[in-house]
Amino acid sequence: MKKILILALAISIWSCNNTKKEESMNIKVEEMGALASGDSVKLYTLKNAAGMEVAIMNLGGTIVKWTAPDKDGVYADITLGSNNPEDYFDNTKYLGALIGRFGNRIAKGKFSIDGQEYTLAINNGPNALHGGLKGFNAVIWDVTPIEGAEPGLKLTYVSKDGEEGYPGTLNVEVVYLLKADNSLSITYTATTDKKTVVNLTNHAYFNLKGEGKGDILDHEISIKADKFLPTDEGLIPTGELKSVVGTPFDFLSSHVIGERINDTTDIDILRGGGYDHCWIFGDSSNTLKSVAFVLEPASGRTMEVFTTEPAVQFYTGNFLNGKATGKSGVRYDKRFGFCLETQHYPDAPNQAAFPSTILLPGETYKTTTVYKFGVKK
């Protein structure tokens, strides 16, 4: 009897270990080396049962690699990035990174809350962009793997009161989850101890042909937005919500990205150097809804974007200039990738008519965005 008990115990310990081992096979952890600062950079690769891989660094919570199958089941890495962590400090492209405390631009790097003016670093012409000189893209996040058939990562970062000029200690949590249906969900939450502004997003660049495989002008895209925000020369919204109808910004039905991107008769295209604008969704219900769909016809790869956010910055990599070299050794030239940065409106802290980006102590900021891949045969 005693022998049987011992044997049963041994079998159950083995099967527990075995299950644990199988689960952890869905998250691979690798060292990418140490930064000049001494911080060690780790890369966590999530893999689902279908074979999709998403690799994320603790530096900037950055998506470094993301594979997706084409219509013949062949996987390619469809996101821009570098294998060398130091490269991420060297460029201002924000490849794949988490963006905060405030994604997009704040005019002149200034805003006021309750009569108190706050001054941010100016890092984009006369304006502040993507959280400042050392935004959330350039900090080391704490990472906790979430094991399981649908693996994920919980990333946390505490942004100090006054960091990059923003008021309040901000506790930020970002959860990446790779689902069985080839979608990656990103959930952002934040709390503060002082009234502040928050606008978090991710800056992944996509090329559904594969990273380094040329420009994205041949991709087809639709965006469920009947308005967009025209800007001044510095890409600060003028305050107008303009109808997309009859403009190169109308993606209510699908259009090839390159079709109208160089329309020199359109002032907004000229100012953006192509598409670099915020599209406003008809549905601002704060529920998860499908907002954009992209097809790359040759590979058949598709990507659908769902979000709880009211807007998206569709940016066609107009400022990529061949200076950054990608993972496969190819230089990233103009328009080699596009971004769909779900978010609140740019410069909202200065524009009272825009949905508020203020976060109060006791409240929880929470948004979710899902990027789902598929194929069209």
Ligand code: BGC
């Ligand atoms: C902005 C671009 C900017 C880019 C930097 C985008 O979110 O809209 O204007 O150049 O980020 O990578």
